[in-house]
Amino acid sequence: MEWNEKLQMILDYVENHLQRKQEPIDPKEVSQIAGCSFGFFQKVFSYMNDISFSEYIRFRKLTLAGYDLKSTEKKVIDISYQYGYDSPTSFTKAFQQFHGITPKEAREKDVKLRVVPKMQVSIRQQYSWRLEQKPAFRLVGKSIICSAGEQHQKIPEFWSDCQKNGFFSQLVSIDKGAPKGLFGLFHSEKSRVDKLQYSIMVMTDEDVLNVDCEMWIPEALWAVFDCRGPVPEAIQNGWKYLQQEWIMKYPFQHADGPELEWYSNGNSFDEHYLSQIWIPIIDEGK
Secondary structure, eight states, rough: OOOHHHHHHHHHHHHHHIIIIOOOHHHHHHHHHHOOOHHHHHHHHHHHSOOOOOHHHHHHHHHHHHHHHOEEEOHHHHHHHHTTTSSHHHHHHHHHHHHOOOOOHHHHHHOOOOOOOOOOOOOSSSOOEEEEEEEEEEEEEEEEEEEETOOOHHHHHHHHHHHHTTTHHHHHTTTTSSSOEEEEEEEEOOOOOTTEEEEEEOOSSOSSSSSOOOEEEEEEEEEEEEESSTTTTHHHHHHIIIIIIIHHHHHOOOOSSSSEEESSSSOOSEEEEEEEEEEEEEOTTO
C-alpha cells in the first residue's frame, strides 16, 4: 500500500474518532495503519503537509467545536470534554486563540468562525512510494568495476552480458524473493575513490557457483519508490527525481546499508514495466 493511501486512511480514522466515536486518537492504531512507529509517522506527516499531526488534530477539534456551538444546544463544558480538554477554562483559551473570540461570543453573535477542513490526499503522484519494514536478507551475484562517469554505458552492457552468458537465468532460477526480481546496487571501491562497483544480485538462501559477490542486507525500514516504464530510462529518471525533489523535501536519516534497485520479472521494454528504488531510512521513533 502506498504511503498516501495509508495517510488517507489515517485522516479518515481521525475524523471517525472525532465526529462519530468521540474518542481520543490512539497512537498505537495510527502506527499500525502507517506501518511504522508513531514518532516516525509524525515526522513524515510534518514534512509532507507543513503542519504537525498534533496541530492538525487540534485545529480539527476546534473547527468541529465551532460547528457544535453554532448548530447545537450543547453546553460549553460538554463540548470541552468531548474534544479532550481537561476543563472549560483550557478549552476556552484554546478556542479563543484559534477563532479569535470566546465560545460564549461565538454562540451569541453572528460571526464567522475559522475553519480548517479535513485534509484530503491525492493518491497518485509522479512517483508513488511507501514505507516497508523488511527483515535481513542475503544477496548473491556478480560485480563490475567502472570509473565514475562510465556507469551509464558500462552497466547496461553488464546486464546484457549476463543475459547472453546464462548467468541471468541462473540467478532467476534461485530467486527466493516475494515478489521475485533481481537487484542492482552500487558499492564504493575502497581502494579507489574514482571507481564504482556495481552488482547484479538476487535474494536467495542457496549456494551458487560462479558468483563473486555476496552481501547480507540488514533489517531496515525502506522507502520504496515505484518506477514505471522501460529500463534503464525509468530507473535513471527515478534517481533524478529523488535527487532533485524527494530528498530535498523529505530529509530522512539514512540507515546503514546500500541503496538498492529492484527489477521485476517481465518485459523490461514495456511501458508499464515495474522497477523500484529502495532507500534504507532510520525509524527515529524507535
